[in-house]
Amino acid sequence: MLALGRLLELTLAAREPSEKIQLCADGTRLQWRDEGVLLVTPPAARDNGCDLLLSAGIHGNETAPVELLERLLHGIAAARLRPALRLLLVLGNPAALRSGERYIGYDLNRLFNGGHELASGPEAARAVLLEQQLAAFFTDPARRRLHLDLHTAIRGSRIEQFALRPAAAAAPSPASLAALQAAGIQALLLHNGVSATFSGLSSRRFGAEAFTLELGRARPFGENAALDLSRLEAVLGALIEGRPLPPGDPARLQLFAIAREVIRHTPAFRLHLDEAVENFTALAPGSLLAEDEGRQWIVEEAQARIVFPNPRVALGQRAGLIVVPAPQS
Ligand SMILES: O=C(O)CCC(=O)N[C@@H](CCC(=O)O)C(=O)O
Numbered sequence: 001m002l003a004l005g006r007l008l009e010l011t012l013a014a015r016e017p018s019e020k021i022q023l024c025a026d027g028t029r030l031q032w033r034d035e036g037v038l039l040v041t042p043p044a045a046r047d048n049g050c051d052l053l054l055s056a057g058i059h060g061n062e063t064a065p066v067e068l069l070e071r072l073l074h075g076i077a078a079a080r081l082r083p084a085l086r087l088l089l090v091l092g093n094p095a096a097l098r099s100g101e102r103y104i105g106y107d108l109n110r111l112f113n114g115g116h117e118l119a120s121g122p123e124a125a126r127a128v129l130l131e132q133q134l135a136a137f138f139t140d141p142a143r144r145r146l147h148l149d150l151h152t153a154i155r156g157s158r159i160e161q162f163a164l165r166p167a168a169a170a171a172p173s174p175a176s177l178a179a180l181q182a183a184g185i186q187a188l189l190l191h192n193g194v195s196a197t198f199s200g201l202s203s204r205r206f207g208a209e210a211f212t213l214e215l216g217r218a219r220p221f222g223e224n225a226a227l228d229l230s231r232l233e234a235v236l237g238a239l240i241e242g243r244p245l246p247p248g249d250p251a252r253l254q255l256f257a258i259a260r261e262v263i264r265h266t267p268a269f270r271l272h273l274d275e276a277v278e279n280f281t282a283l284a285p286g287s288l289l290a291e292d293e294g295r296q297w298i299v300e301e302a303q304a305r306i307v308f309p310n311p312r313v314a315l316g317q318r319a320g321l322i323v324v325p326a327p328q329s
């Protein structure tokens with residue numbers, strides 16, 4: 001195995017490779033760009049004009065997607081997978097991956113699109129570095145730009161695998177929706193405001209078609225055997241090699257809009273949901289969902305469901321999303 005094929009091992013050990021550039025047997029070039037950031041360039045004759053950013057580990061306790069990227073990279077390094085596009089692989093938060101925590105000081109996925117200006121410490125520095133890496137990767141406006149940021153969720157979910165799309169000028173393309181469905185994604189949540197997330201950055205600043213994928217529940221390294229990511233792996237393998245993707249049916253994706261964000265403003269914040277309540281659980285109309293000093297969140301929306309309920313977020317951060325079904329376009 002080429003040393004640069006061991007991106008995860010190097011990153012977890014906080015080691016830099018002695019050689020920063022290596023060639024795979026099929027002519028693919030691997031370049032270590034920085035800690036946890038690897039650029040994969042195909043031979044020019046195979047390049048199909050697409051720039052694909054695949055990221056995982058933006059949250060350090062979300063390991064299944066990191067293991068998935070590692071498997072893909074091993075395939076590339078061994079020339080079993082022959083890339084036909086430029087690919088940037090990013091392990092988002094190396095320090096948090098080493099400690100197995102969601103984050104060290106600040107949630108990295110709230111620090112993009114200018115969010116780092118109010119923060120400090122390892123995540124603020126990492127957000128700046130990742131923005132620079134994206135600026136160096138997405139340079140040619142003539143190339144197709146895609147970003148999939150892979151996550152797992154803190155809680156169980158009535159819909160196990162789903163995607164979130166940052167607000168963007170253009171509606172998601174039918175081809176992308178078909179690809180998501182083929183990859184095992186069952187639902188899509190459409191953000192409606194500026195997101196300080198990594199996918200929000202690639203969408204807003206670099207015009208990439210970007211999605212955050214939620215791929216089951218967050219567990220430590222080595223404990224992900226029960227999670228089946230084989231459909232996503234097949235789609236990513238085909239995308240990387242420029243092969244036709246497995247067929248998918250966009251009509252089978254459930255669409256949701258974000259009706260309201262519940263924000264924890266003060267230490268007095270209370271969320272009136274049991275710890276066992278799963279993502280996409282229905283919320284009873286008229287019920288008191290949360291309260292904070294002088295504020296109440298009462299469920300007003302028909303067919304509302306809760307996603308990412310978390311009363312322990314930092315002050316000023318999102319403690320849950322109230323989502324509602326959106327019309328299929
Ligand atoms: O399970 C949870 O509460 C959070 C899981 C997670 O990390 N989700 C992402 C979603 C990002 C987006 O809205 O695109 C996050 O909270 O950063």
Ligand SMILES: [Zn+2]
Nearest residue numbers: 059062151152
């Ligand atoms: Zn996450």
